[in-house]
Amino acid sequence: xxxxTCDQPASQNGRLGFSTQAVHAGEEPDPLTGATAPDIVxxxxxxxxxxxxxxxxxxxxxxxxxxxxxxxxxIAKLERKMAVLEDAEDALVFASGVAAITAVLLDNxxxxxxLVMSDVTYAAASEFANEKLQRLGIEVTRVDASDPANVEAAxxxxxxLVYLESPANPLIRLTDIEAVAKxxxxxxxxxAVDTTFASPVGVQxxxxxxxxxxxxxxxxxxxxxxxxxxxxxGSHADVTALRSVAIHNGGVISPFNAWLILRGATTLPLRMxxxxxxxxxxxxxxxxxxxxxxxxxxxxxxxxQHDLALRQFKNFSGMLTFQTVDDGPTxxxxxxxxxxxxxxxxxxxxxxxxxxxxxxxxxxxxxxxxTESQAAAYRxxxxxxxxxxxxxxxxxxxxxxxxxxALG
Numbered sequence: 001x002x003x004x005t006c007d008q009p010a011s012q013n014g015r016l017g018f019s020t021q022a023v024h025a026g027e028e029p030d031p032l033t034g035a036t037a038p039d040i041v042x043x044x045x046x047x048x049x050x051x052x053x054x055x056x057x058x059x060x061x062x063x064x065x066x067x068x069x070x071x072x073x074x075i076a077k078l079e080r081k082m083a084v085l086e087d088a089e090d091a092l093v094f095a096s097g098v099a100a101i102t103a104v105l106l107d108n109x110x111x112x113x114x115l116v117m118s119d120v121t122y123a124a125a126s127e128f129a130n131e132k133l134q135r136l137g138i139e140v141t142r143v144d145a146s147d148p149a150n151v152e153a154a155x156x157x158x159x160x161l162v163y164l165e166s167p168a169n170p171l172i173r174l175t176d177i178e179a180v181a182k183x184x185x186x187x188x189x190x191x192a193v194d195t196t197f198a199s200p201v202g203v204q205x206x207x208x209x210x211x212x213x214x215x216x217x218x219x220x221x222x223x224x225x226x227x228x229x230x231x232x233x234g235s236h237a238d239v240t241a242l243r244s245v246a247i248h249n250g251g252v253i254s255p256f257n258a259w260l261i262l263r264g265a266t267t268l269p270l271r272m273x274x275x276x277x278x279x280x281x282x283x284x285x286x287x288x289x290x291x292x293x294x295x296x297x298x299x300x301x302x303x304x305q306h307d308l309a310l311r312q313f314k315n316f317s318g319m320l321t322f323q324t325v326d327d328g329p330t331x332x333x334x335x336x337x338x339x340x341x342x343x344x345x346x347x348x349x350x351x352x353x354x355x356x357x358x359x360x361x362x363x364x365x366x367x368x369x370x371t372e373s374q375a376a377a378y379r380x381x382x383x384x385x386x387x388x389x390x391x392x393x394x395x396x397x398x399x400x401x402x403x404x405x406a407l408g
Contacts, residue, residue: 018085018269021085022081022265022266022267022268023266025080025081025083025085026077026078026079026080026081026082027077027081027262038074038262040255040256040259041072041255042256043068043072044068045066045068046064046067048064048066049064052064052066054066056070056244057244059071059244068252068255069247070247072258074255074258074259075093075252075253075258077258077262078093078231078258078261078262078265079091079092081265082200082215082217082231082233083233085221085265085268086204086206086213086215086231087204087207088213088235089234089236089239090234090239090240091231091232091233091239092232092243092246093229093253093258094230094231094246094251094253095229095230095251095252095253096218096251097196097214097218097219097229098125098128098230099246099251100232100251101122101124101125101194102249102251103232103245103246103249104161104163104192104212104214104232104242105128105133105161105163105192106245107245108160108161108192109133109136109138109161110137111136112137112138113138113139113158113161114138114156114158114159114160115129115139115141115159115161115163116141116154116155116159116161116162116184116189117129117141117142118144118163118165118175119143119145119368119370119374119378120144120165120168120170120173120368120378121163121168121169122165122169122194122216123169123363123366125163125165126368126369127367139158141154142368142369142371144374145168145175145180146173146174146305148175148176148179148180151180155183155184155187157187157188159187159188160189160190161189161190161191162189162190162191162192164180164191164192164193165193165194165196166194166195166197166198166203167197167198167317167319170321170358170382170388171321171381171382172296172297172298172303172319173305174298174308174309175193176308176312177193177205177208177210178209181208181209181210182209185209190212190238191209191211191212192210192211192213192214193205193210193213193214194216196215196220196349197219197317197319197348198313198315198317199215199219199220199268199272199317199349200213200215200221201268201269202313202315202317203312203313206233206234208312211234211238212232212233213233214230214231215233216229216230217230217231218347219349219350220268220271220272220275220348220349221261221265222261222264222265222349223264223267223349223350223351224260224350224351225347227261228257229253229257229258230253271351272315272317273315274393275317275318275349275391276299276315276316276317276318278318278392278396279319279320280297280299280316281396281397281399281400282320282389282391282400282403283297283299283320285400286320286322287300287302289404289407290325291324291407291408292323293322293323293324293325294322295321295322296320296381296386297316297321298317299316318348318349318390318391318392319348319388319389319390319391320389320391321381321382321389322387323386324407328357328384328385328386329385331357332356332387334408335355335387335403335406338405338406338408339355339403340402341353341394341399341402342354342355342389342392342399342402342403344356347390348388348390349390350390350392351392352392352393352394353390353391353392353399354389354390354392355387356387357385357386357387357388358385358386358387358388359384360382360383360385360386361384361385363378364378
């Protein structure tokens, strides 16, 4: 099997390898105590000089810590680590991935502006665009971003932002980020990409032209299902502009959650290799099983965009979807009742395997407002519904045995 790790030798471009950066970036021994592990600074407020401004609009790189909603030492360590892992100039972390998404949208769009958005995106982002943005006078055009020509056709003089998700949740459909970024930039628009399914190990979208790289830190970066957070990486100027939005909206991560995610991020490269190895084993087993109608995994040659996956991703992650020959809701009940190792639950990227059923009619009537042709394209991937499986770090043979028994 081809090794899709993202580790680079320290001599390449004079940089440390990715695994070394995951361990050390943003962290240094405490100058007072010599502690090698980062501290959790839970204080909400800090002693300041009387000339420090209390306005979020006046925050600069030299502003000291004032109040944790504005900035905090533990949170700042995570921000530095995420900037390095995304290979971006700067990063800002939030209380959740959704807080990160909405900050990017609200900072870039005003009444009369136009947003081009992938027609299949994380449900919360999709619903926010469908409902809240349009109420604010922002026009939204949803497109199948797996074909850059669809994005190009949707661009207007008023387009300020193109919002992508690759791989897309839940279809695991891909977007050629580099091609779309060139088209958007030529039209004067910025590009935001949610790469949560891939993690920074799989793809560093800033290097492909994305202005904003969004992660739900809750998922692979944390990796243990015990802390919620989000991040946006990009240029220093763009990230600085987002900070006032974060401060005013209040979507600030707890220092304790930031510390948990910092700890999880140190093992991200190791975990992603194991997730990918297990996902390959499970995907190949499912694809050969007569009870399974279809498997979608970027690492499989059967994925309709496998060539793009090979070109754009360094790790294929642990996310896959499958359809069953038997009725999906019936199989879902069977899995929920009989699985012992795999948990029937939402979310993804945890150390334990998670699976859930996503009915097509339900999603098309709620989260996704698609045209007839877009809905048909969605069904082309998902049929009447798909099982989304986040393959964990258990022994692959045990994951397979658990699925085999529960499928009946």
